[in-house]
Amino acid sequence: MGEIVKILTIEDEAAVRRSLVAHLEDMEYDYIEASSGSEGIALFKESNPDLVLCDLRLPGMDGLDVLSTLTELSPDTPIIIVSGANQVADAIQALKRGAWDYITKPIVDFQTLDTAMERALNRARLIKENHAYQKHLEALNIELSAALGQLREDEEAARALQSSLLPPKEAQFGEYKFRRQLFPSLLLSGDFVDYFPIGDHEVGFYIADISGHGAASAFVTVMLKTLFEKHLDAYQRDQEDVIRQPSDMLDHLNRAIYVSPIEKYLTIFYGVLDLREHRLRFCSGGQFPYPMLFDGQEIKTLTSHDKPVGLFEDSIFMQHEIDFTSVQQMLMISDGILELFPRDSARRRTEWLLQMVADGSPEIDDLVERFNIEELDEIPDDIAFLSIVRGSDDE
């Protein structure tokens, strides 16, 4: 113990007190003396000793009552009874009432007293340390909760903002119903989907997956959305046609993200669907798994081998065009879905994915249920769904 230990002796016999005090002095304890119970209690309150040596036979207030008062005042301060050998019945009472130990007078062997005091002081220190530890834990908890609350609130606000950038969960364009769902692994998503009308008979749509996940990747989804909005706006003001040409759009995205100091890249599938001619122009920037087309008979995948966007300055993005007439549903899922299958090669996992959707035209809600996504404790990577189902105009 670094600090000097302070002992209060409550003892009416001056000779005994002197001998006790002389010993305490030898042991380099600090001490205070009281010759009656009431004086002892007053000194106890005043100087908050580390240990009390208390006689049982005291003038005025009885020793047992002094003991009860002191243990009530401070249950963790050790009190050792030093009393006559003929007061054993009282000794039992004292121990039952909370005395920490009992030493008989006259003290012939001070070693016994020293041992009793050391043991009591050690136990008291352990109790004190335990209290301090508990208080520390409580304070730490409050601090951690506050810090966590602040950060959560912050990310929740950002999450609300990111959500506001998403299209409605369901939108009808001509005969086509567009649906989307997003399951971020953290509060903020590095996956993104969007669909929007271009002019009066085309719809642009994309699914994108920013490298990494969480807030940093979510930042890039904002960048992506801003760039699409910008080109859509420029088209609407008759300034350019970029938004209608998927490969041009990916060229622009590639340059913007490549030149930006952000060390992120993304995979994206961008399509423009002609609602009148039922034709799809599209371009893939490394998006995987490949979009799936259902025609009521079989599943086709739109394979392509273009590079991710923002990785290389000179990437070339190929635009494709297909007849969409026989397509009943087009389904896109980001690669987070593959993490839900057992660890294996991407090829094997993709086969599993195709088996999972093989019964044809699965709705997003069915898939979410089939993969049990909403019940997962943890979503290993962001998962995005984008589905286009052909129905009738007036659904």
Added chain:
Amino acid sequence: MGEIVKILTIEDEAAVRRSLVAHLEDMEYDYIEASSGSEGIALFKESNPDLVLCDLRLPGMDGLDVLSTLTELSPDTPIIIVSGANQVADAIQALKRGAWDYITKPIVDFQTLDTAMERALNRARLIKENHAYQKHLEALNIELSAALGQLREDEEAARALQSSLLPPKEAQFGEYKFRRQLFPSLLLSGDFVDYFPIGDHEVGFYIADISGHGAASAFVTVMLKTLFEKHLDAYQRDQEDVIRQPSDMLDHLNRAIYVSPIEKYLTIFYGVLDLREHRLRFCSGGQFPYPMLFDGQEIKTLTSHDKPVGLFEDSIFMQHEIDFTSVQQMLMISDGILELFPRDSARRRTEWLLQMVADGSPEIDDLVERFNIEELDEIPDDIAFLSIVRGSDDE
């Protein structure tokens, strides 16, 4: 107590044991009986009782040794000594060795025993609850730390990304040295500054303050930066001149943010400095405090009363042009700085700000020190500094 309390009696006299057990049965306690110390210890280990009633005079192993063994096995299980009235010396020993209470045989008044048991069980329950509470606190701490760690890591990554969007802390363009500093109130900043060359003799620069702060506002700084980059790129590809005309630029920003579903707006001061002619074109979208110009004699402020950006569809932003020849320094600080003054009107606080910089040409580092920003426990709102100092070309 919801559960049934289990009592172990260690007592060699069959008659005493029967009477004890009969009483325990009456009290609806569960009980186990042992007739020797070794049997008692074995049963204790096996069935983990809630309380032990133990005789001191036992065949074979002595009662005091049984007591020592049991308290060592489980210091928080109460042990009550039930022993002959003629064994008071042993009773004192027992209490000193950790017995919780002492009852004399023959038990004439079972009320005494009941009271002792209830008191001991209550104290044991408190100790148990305290242990459980401490364990709960420890587990909660680990959980909170983990959740906080994950969120912090997430925001730190986003912070690194946001930092990468800022210009270098110092950049020389012609005779002008541009400097900036950003002090977010949270990890992510809703204030933003940038400067960049436009062509070979102009520099664009802005200071912006998104409504709110934290991650959600930081998202909008990414949007802002993306839009500026987009217009800079379009200028560099000879497609348009928007980036060179501050009012055009603010018109574009206003529309982009107004039409976006994001419920945020921003204040911004955007200037284009002609390095050859030393003229400044600028436009303010509600930016406050007003930029300060130092000419070595006095401070002038560039007052303007345009509206914030993104709030109203039809806002008109006025472009101004001034001669910059006599300007030695231009200093812009976001309104977070005003929060560092005592609560008062914005006018009064702005006067204070002007007094703080009145000695002329203050460097950002000096101001940061003068306002003691780096020592603040908490920064109430994001604070951004942008300073342009005219010197010589080859500084």
